Amino acid sequence: MIRDLTDDQARAALPLKWDVEPGVIPAWVAEMDFRLAEPIEEALVRAIRRGAVGYPPHHDGVGTAFAGFADRHWAWEMPAEASVPAGGVMSGIRLALEALCPPGSVVVPQPCYPPFRDVVAVTGRGLVTVDLDPDAEAATMDLDAIESAFAAGARTFLLSNPHNPLGRVWTREELEALAGVAARHGVRVVSDEIHAPLTLPGATFTPYLTVDETAVAVTSPSKTFNMPGVHGAQLVILDPELRARAAALPIPAQNSWSSLGVVAGEVAWRDCDAWLAALVDRLADNRALLADLLAAHLPKARMRPLEATYLAWLDLRAYGVADPAAAALRHGLRPAPGSDYQPGLDGHLRLNLATNATRLSEGVRRLAAALSSADA
Numbered sequence: 113m114i115r116d117l118t119d120d121q122a123r124a125a126l127p128l129k130w131d132v133e134p135g136v137i138p139a140w141v142a143e144m145d146f147r148l149a150e151p152i153e154e155a156l157v158r159a160i161r162r163g164a165v166g167y168p169p170h171h172d173g174v175g176t177a178f179a180g181f182a183d184r185h186w187a188w189e190m191p192a193e194a195s196v197p198a199g200g201v202m203s204g205i206r207l208a209l210e211a212l213c214p215p216g217s218v219v220v221p222q223p224c225y226p227p228f229r230d231v232v233a234v235t236g237r238g239l240v241t242v243d244l245d246p247d248a249e250a251a252t253m254d255l256d257a258i259e260s261a262f263a264a265g266a267r268t269f270l271l272s273n274p275h276n277p278l279g280r281v282w283t284r285e286e287l288e289a290l291a292g293v294a295a296r297h298g299v300r301v302v303s304d305e306i307h308a309p310l311t312l313p314g315a316t317f318t319p320y321l322t323v324d325e326t327a328v329a330v331t332s333p334s335k336t337f338n339m340p341g342v343h344g345a346q347l348v349i350l351d352p353e354l355r356a357r358a359a360a361l362p363i364p365a366q367n368s369w370s371s372l373g374v375v376a377g378e379v380a381w382r383d384c385d386a387w388l389a390a391l392v393d394r395l396a397d398n399r400a401l402l403a404d405l406l407a408a409h410l411p412k413a414r415m416r417p418l419e420a421t422y423l424a425w426l427d428l429r430a431y432g433v434a435d436p437a438a439a440a441l442r443h444g445l446r447p448a449p450g451s452d453y454q455p456g457l458d459g460h461l462r463l464n465l466a467t468n469a470t471r472l473s474e475g476v477r478r479l480a481a482a483l484s485s486a487d488a
């Protein structure tokens with residue numbers, strides 16, 4: 113069911129990720145070297161054939177489909193009308209910060225997806241980072257540091273649930289503890305849940321809104337179903353007053369969403385469970401393969417337990433190379449440097465494992481060659 117893309121197909125389908133020198137294996141951008149799920153591909157082709165590229169309607173097809181998905185996958189009963197369309201997840205987060213969060217600084221756990229820092233700057237807010245310790249087995253949130261930031265005036269918390277780049281799935285207890293601290297200080301939590309359906313066997317995803325109904329969740333089928341270019345995301349808001357505020361925003365303050373994103377989103381949330389199950393199996397296989405490859409070729413590497421996403425976080429400090437991603441690129445593999453996620457953090461990188469076994473195996477061999485070579 114999961115159809116692998118050849119190099120030529122991947123270059124055509126994923127032009128940003130594959131914009132690398134010929135022969136280089138791209139493992140940086142969060143896209144998968146797999147073809148679209150068939151139901152989505154067919155729905156998009158049908159939509160194009162009927163010329164359905166006018167302004168999308170403000171109907172709740174995506175919201176209804178998402179409510180069904182949430183119920184089937186997370187036993188979360190939520191109303192279809194809770195979903196408010198947004199263009200992308202990052203523009204949805206920008207909208208949430210601008211229109212739905214109290215004034216004051218924004219707390220962001222680090223390392224973080226780099227646009228988390230950017231969106232805080234773009235909205236003119238102050239940024240308070242709180243370090244997650246990637247070396248600790250659990251990479252837990254430091255609630256004392258978070259509470260100090262709230263006590264000092266921060267009023268928004270930007271959560272990646274599950275966490276990119278550390279691949280952590282927060283437990284319900286952790287999220288409840290965060291919600292308790294946020295409630296004490298009148299803090300709004302914005303929870304980015306784009307990676308939630310990519311929770312891997314062994315972990316259980318908890319929608320943040322099930323522990324804090326005042327939050328704003330932002331999600332999209334784009335990461336799970338490998339279609340960020342169709343541009344269809346959602347704010348999920350349970351509080352009716354807050355939702356009315358979002359819905360009433362004037363057009364220039366909203367993020368227009370794409371008609372093709374609506375078509376693809378509805379099908380993805382409603383008709384692709386079998387494809388998603390096959391994908392999660394494949395990603396779990398790749399997780400195991402990567403662990404074996406590291407044990408064989410890079411025994412001093414430490415991979416964070418990957419509970420969700422297809423983005424492995426590797427600590428390579430034992431090899432004594434400050435920028436292992438740059439060294440890897442010189443040897444034909446392009447991962448993402450750890451310092452993108454935490455400025456100043458040496459010796460780490462993020463490796464995208466959503467590819468075929470040949471590329472993954474060869475990628476690890478190239479990384480090993482890079483770290484053992486004199487020009488590292």
Ligand SMILES: Cc1ncc(COP(=O)(O)O)c(C=O)c1O
Nearest residue numbers: 142200201202225276304306340
């Ligand atoms: C945590 C997280 N949020 C948001 C995005 C991007 O979402 P969008 O393209 O819808 O803005 C990504 C992409 O990798 C991500 O990892």
